[in-house]
Amino acid sequence: MDKNNAGLTLRNEQAPSTQQTNHEELQKYLRAATADNTRKTYQSAIRQFEKWGGRLPTERETVVRYLLDKASALNPRTLSLHLTAISQWHYYQGFADPVRDPVVRKTLEGITRTHARPKQKAKALRLEHIAHMTTYLRALPKSKQTSRDLALLLVGFFGAFRRSELVAIQLEHLVWEPEGVLVRLPRSKTDQSGSGLMRALPASKNSSCCPVVALKGWIKIANLTDGHLFRRVNRWGAVGDRPLAAGTVNERLKAIGEACGFDFVPDMSSHSLRRGLSTSAARERVDFALIKKQGGWRSDSTVWEYIEEGQQFDENAANILLEKMARLVSVEN
Template identity: 55%
Template sequence: MNSLPKPSQLKNETSEPGSNKRGTLAEGSQNGVLAASAQQIAAFLAAATSDNTRRAYRSAIRHFLEWGGLLPADEASLIRYMAEHAGKLNPRTLSLRLTALSQWHKHQGFPDPCSYPNVRKILTGITRVHAKPKKKARALVIEELERIVLYLSEQSDIKAIRDSALLQIAFFGGFRRSELVGLRCEDVKWESEGITLLLPRSKTDQAGEGIAKAIPYGDSSCCPATALKRWLSISGVYTGAIFRRIDQWKHVGEQALHANSVNKILTECAAAAGLDYVPEFSSHSLRRGMATSAYRAGASFRDIKRQGGWRFDGTVQGYIEDADQFKENAMHSLLRQKK
């Protein structure tokens, strides 16, 4: 594999132009200050991009290099790369790879070969020829969640108690899986009407201003606040990560669950509860299900968007349209039996 070119080093600019004086710091101290400054700047640059985006970009760069590409790349190599993977990669994946390569060139100070007209035009052509419908996670609606919660309530082990709390908090809080596993005991505020969960940072709040989500107490089979209180009490977790790993001997660990574990927990619980379409579920099914179920129950668009922490109206509108595809269907007038 070809190694990435090293980024340019910061120059020593502590002395004023035209001056031979180097300041009052000794040379070793100056080098230490410059090294610390470089590390700090690198940390700020890294913080400007989310962890998920950085991982996706690193994977894209690695894929290009393993294919045999060189960095910095040229237009011809990009076109060969695109042509070879046109039928193998989803066009959306290929577009992401090009975005990663484009960002690498810009940040390293090289001309961006992805901006050439032929590269963009070929990508458009590949999209038209090989485009596939975007696969959506099936919404887990409230009735299905209730079946899972009922099943888990009949189990006596600590894992079932954790899973019930996790799935209910994820659903009614509209949490992304990364947000869910990142919740800490210190983020929970117990109120007379329910609980408030503070997200110090989320996908739509990269600046870290904080997002608070309120979940009322429930009076049916589902009550996320009660489920959470039971989990914290029986697990003895009072500080740090709320949702933690449980080993084969039913011991609660110190480490938080990995985000990928949410998918596994949901599908295992759904299968055990006897739900259909289990392969179509993912952690995103909980957020989609919350929006779908809340809309069907009469919640407003504004309130649904706020609970899920969605940035764009179009995302929420898509969930609502899926929920309404049978209720508000023009074919009812044609298929309704005449009396």
């Protein structure tokens, strides 16, 4: 039984037994049916359960004891993810699923009510933050790392890319047009079927803040002709062949934010770019459909959440009353 794949492959006796090649072909397609990040997350959850002392297959009592033992140590959302991984393992291995038991579900519900914590959200970068970061990078001595970071910042923000999408961009994904550049990714987090993601980056009249100009500058200074767009640059300025690690995107943003004197650096992450585009567009009254399209969001509720965040001071009953009160006070004075 394959515990490392968290139940995302079938047991040998469940696979076609005619030829080994058929079995290998089946496993290949089963693995392709689940995103790599999801599989890794489930694998990690299974390892944590086994490290605690759990054994697979398991039963209701063991799962309940696991929940009780981890109730105050892990976020309820993390515990819920662990249960999903355990459930998936049992389902794909053909065993009875203990997670479906009402006692397990009720225990998790009680833990969630007792220990639930607000979900931490990345700080949304405003246009003025991006302008400050851009000015800072352009003021530095010209280097390959600075050119890469500038392109990463502007492309990430105006393209509303996830960090996994940013580091996956390759030169062949870029389509240059007179109006700007199109980024065509064959796959993304919300497009696992491979129908493709397309994001348009318009050229700006002001070259200092233009993502297209920054992108061309990075490609030229790094002498890139094919392969991954955003790559590692070592301390001597040599550009590597391997793509930039997803975690490095966070590290570079935090480093730039700290250099700019931002007091919210601990709350910054790559999602600050994506969240920043949507909330900044909302403040400028950009149409809902355009915001959703640029970010590639599938859920309307997610987009509305960003719009409400961006307009929470403008679309505010207290704001209207404050303006009215200010007029009344001025009349009395």
